[in-house]
Amino acid sequence: MxxxxxxxxxxxxxxxxxxxxxxxxxxxxxxxxxxxxxxxxxxxxxxxxxxxxxxxxxxxxxxxxxxxxxxxxxxxxxxxxxxxxxxxxxxxxxxxxxNSITTAEHAIAMMFACARQIPAADASTQAGKWEKSKFMGTELTGKTLGVVGCGNIGSVVASRAIGLRMKVIAYDPFLSHDRAQALGVERIDDVEDLLRRADIVTLHLPKTEKTANIISAERVAMMKRGARLINCARDGLADEAAVAEALKSGHLAGAAFDVFSVEPAKENVLFGCPNVVCTPHLGAATxxxxxxxxxxxxxxxxxxxxxxxxxxxxxxPSVTAEEAPILKPWINLAEMLGSFAGQVTDSPITDIEIEYVGEVGQLNLKPLTAALTAGLLKPLVGEGGVNMVSAPVVARERGVKIAETRKDAQGAFGSYVRLIVTTEKMTRSVAGTIYSDGKPRFIQIKGINLEAEPMKFMIYTTNTDTPGYIGALGTKLGSLDINIATFALGRDQKSGEAIALLGVDDFVGAEALAEIAELPQVRQAKALRF
Incomplete structure (x- = not known):
């Protein structure tokens, strides 16, 4: 037992x-x-x-x-x-x-508490005061609510806010036009545009490298004067010190936080600020x-x-004991293909098509598709927000259509997987296979053939096929103290479009990546982590 x-x-x-x-x-x-x-x-x-x-x-x-x-x-x-x-x-x-419903309801409750100054009014009244004029509130009806992160919880908040007759605008890199229309929200492509327009901003994002400090001091300053900020998601999404200063100066009319940079929060820069509501991480506490x-x-x-x-x-992966040994290397490959596409895609994804070519097409495709979809979503949704089981559901919630195609063996490789991602701006593809050593390989990107073994840290560039690029890139990386472990190249034709996929020893930060992107041949540069 x-x-x-x-x-x-x-x-x-x-x-x-x-x-x-x-x-x-x-x-x-x-x-x-x-x-x-x-x-x-x-x-x-x-x-x-x-x-x-x-x-x-x-x-x-x-x-x-x-x-x-x-x-x-x-x-x-x-x-x-x-x-x-x-x-x-x-x-x-x-x-x-x-706990999605519970967390969403807590965010709505925090909005009401902040808009009507309920905690301060309660404390004042129970202290024997009667300061009716001091606690002048504001109605939520007719106000613009900016939802930053419109996934499972954010979409519930949006629906409740619409029921309150609020105008809801939403920023989420994975929110398609069709999904936004179904929710009844206006999709905003730039979080800074949302901040400038919203009367109340509510955060519903995972904490990832891309979302950390998304409400920075600069972005707090962009918010409308008299706006309110709600964070019932994760600590580290908003600059607490900047929010505190904005409350004290009157730039923000209020804030409500359920999560803090240090928990348990015995002390915090927000405590004691004007019209701030703080709760001890109660989002899921029902x-x-x-x-x-x-x-x-x-x-x-x-x-x-x-x-x-x-x-x-x-x-x-969600697989049976008998399937596991056969599926394991293909699951790893599928997740890497999805992760690659997710890390290099910036616009909302509408469709993904997965081609299973050759022998892999005879396997149980459900865990492969789930692994690929999870890899695709994780860069924005976060590790804890999506896994192989929940990935198809999360994709459907964001209006992402998934199609699978089985094909007979063709081309130089007897068996491989190709992912085709369609966004509102472009279509891109990436393909990979498993070599005899059991390890995955990238074999094609954007229709351009190459051969590259995935590494933990990589750099991907698209560039013009001109003499001297390899030397220029190598020199730039050397000046940035970035050590190259592997280097794969491909092009569609002479002097046409080319790609480079490099394995490096450490993750390449934003500043170094910006310098790489400034090379005259480079059209796009991305730092990857697998």
């Missing part, structure tokens, strides 16, 4: 699900706050169910050789060391859709949401431990 440890607060119904499915349960809801004790006993269990209090660090995971699955009752997996878990073959699951994610994680973990089924896994 497999044994599961529950180290955080989880509902009794979840405990019962484990028992009903034949899983032994050790319920120690306070253990997550005692990392030393957790490290001491974690090797005694096949699975561990957690919420946010338990921190499964690399050090703790190093103490176990028996743990098979980690179940996170919630979306965020920041408290799990994913590389360490993956290296040990531990499946990490989350529950990506269990009885319904807690019950939903607890039941879901118990069911998922039980299915895996008793039958080997994998669902909502962050770091593992």
């Amino acid at each position: 497999p044994k599961v440890l529950i180290s955080d607060e989880l509902s009794a119904a979840a405990v019962q699900i484990f028992k009903d499915r034949g899983v032994e349960v050790d319920f120690q809801p306070k253990l997550g706050k005692d990392p030393a004790k957790l490290a001491e006993i974690i090797d005694n269990y096949d699975g561990i169910a957690i919420r946010s209090a338990t921190k499964l660090t690399a050090e703790i995971l190093s103490k176990t050789s028996n743990l098979r699955v980690i179940g996170r009752a919630g979306v965020g997996v920041d408290n799990v060391d994913l590389p360490s878990a993956s290296a040990k073959g531990i499946v990490v699951m989350n529950t990506p859709f269990g 009885n319904e949401a807690q019950e939903n994610v607890a039941l879901q994680v118990a069911e998922q973990m039980s299915d895996y431990l008793m039958a080997g089924a994998i669902s909502n896994a962050i770091n593992a």
